[in-house]
Amino acid sequence: MKLVSFVDIESGRPSIGAAKNDKILDLGPVSEDKLGASMLELIENSGTLLPLAQQLLKQAPSQAWRPSTQLRLLAPLPNPTALKDCFAFEDHAVAGAVRRGETLPEQWYELPAYYKGNHRAIYGPEEEIPWPFYTRRLDFECEIACVIGKKGKNIPPEEAEKYLFGYMIFNDVSARDIQKKEMILRMGPAKGKDFANVFGPYLVTADEVHPEKDFSMTVRVNGEIWSEGHFKDQYWGFPLLISHLSQEETIFPGDVVGSGTFYKGCGLDLNRWIQPGDILELEVPKLGILRNKIGAPAEQRQLNYKRARPASHAPTARG
Numbered sequence: 001m002k003l004v005s006f007v008d009i010e011s012g013r014p015s016i017g018a019a020k021n022d023k024i025l026d027l028g029p030v031s032e033d034k035l036g037a038s039m040l041e042l043i044e045n046s047g048t049l050l051p052l053a054q055q056l057l058k059q060a061p062s063q064a065w066r067p068s069t070q071l072r073l074l075a076p077l078p079n080p081t082a083l084k085d086c087f088a089f090e091d092h093a094v095a096g097a098v099r100r101g102e103t104l105p106e107q108w109y110e111l112p113a114y115y116k117g118n119h120r121a122i123y124g125p126e127e128e129i130p131w132p133f134y135t136r137r138l139d140f141e142c143e144i145a146c147v148i149g150k151k152g153k154n155i156p157p158e159e160a161e162k163y164l165f166g167y168m169i170f171n172d173v174s175a176r177d178i179q180k181k182e183m184i185l186r187m188g189p190a191k192g193k194d195f196a197n198v199f200g201p202y203l204v205t206a207d208e209v210h211p212e213k214d215f216s217m218t219v220r221v222n223g224e225i226w227s228e229g230h231f232k233d234q235y236w237g238f239p240l241l242i243s244h245l246s247q248e249e250t251i252f253p254g255d256v257v258g259s260g261t262f263y264k265g266c267g268l269d270l271n272r273w274i275q276p277g278d279i280l281e282l283e284v285p286k287l288g289i290l291r292n293k294i295g296a297p298a299e300q301r302q303l304n305y306k307r308a309r310p311a312s313h314a315p316t317a318r319g
Helices: 039-044 046-059 090-099 158-164 178-184 238-245
Strands: 001-009 014-018 023-026 065-067 071-073 082-086 115-116 142-148 164-172 195-205 216-219 223-228 255-258 279-282 288-293
Touching: 001 039, 039 046, 090 255, 142 216, 142 238, 158 164, 158 238, 164 255, 164 279, 164 288, 195 288, 238 255
Parallel strands: 082 255
Antiparallel strands: 001 014, 001 071, 001 195, 014 023, 023 065, 082 115, 142 164, 142 255, 164 195, 216 223, 216 279, 279 288
C-alpha cells in the first residue's frame, strides 16, 4: 500500500490516505476514524489497522478517491519517534576516506556505523529546504529509509524483516563545511545535519516492494540528471541494520532508519554543489519523486565562538 499524510487545502484538515494514480483515498472519514488521525497511530497499531485499510481500498467507491491537487502532501511520517542514519554503501565510504587521504578502516566492515539525527526537523515533498546561515556548502543525500513497525530488542538478523513497516525516500540534508569541522573533533554530526530531514512523497508498505530489486535511484537538479544508483549496491542491508540497532536497545514503531547515500548520490561525491533556488528531485520509481526547492539564507554569516585562550592553556614554545 502506498500511504500518505496530507492536509486538505480547502478545510485545512490533516489526515492520512492511500495513493493510486495521482488520486488519494482519505482513510479518515471513510473508516469512521477507526484508522486514527496520524500515520504514527496507524503504524503503532498496524496489526489491526493495516488490514482494515487494505479492506477499505478494495471497497471504496470511485468517487471517494480525490485528485491529489486538492491536497497538500506532508512528510509521510511527520513525527517519527527516532531517526538513525546509517553508512551502508561501501563505495561512498571509500570515497570519503580517499578525500581525507586515508584508507577505509577495517572497523567499517565489523559493524554498521550510524548517527542519531533530529527527528523533529522533518520536511515533506514540495517544501522549501532551509539553507542555514552558517554554511557555504549545503548538500543533499539520496537515501532509502525504512520505518519500524513493531517494538523489539536484541533481534536476530533473520527475524529483522518482521519489524519492517515500509520504505520511503529520505534526503539527509547536510552542511558539509560544518560537518567536516565536527567530524575532525570526533563528535557529531550535529549542526551539520540536524536542521532538515526530508521524507516522501509516499510510505510504501514492505509487502509491496523488494529493496534489492526495486530501488533504483536518480538525482536531478533543475531537470538535469546528476547521478544514478541502486540500493542493491549497499553493503549493510536493512535486516542487519535493524538487528544491530536493536542490540541491548529497544526499537519502536515509528522509528526511522536511513541507509546512507549511494556513491555519487550526494554533491560531496560529485564535487558539484546545489545553489539557492535550485529544484532538487530524488526519484525511486517504486517510492515516487521527492521534489523540493532549495531555500536561501536570510543573511550569510558564520558561527563564531572563538574565545581568548587562557594563559595557562597556551601552547609552550619548543626549541
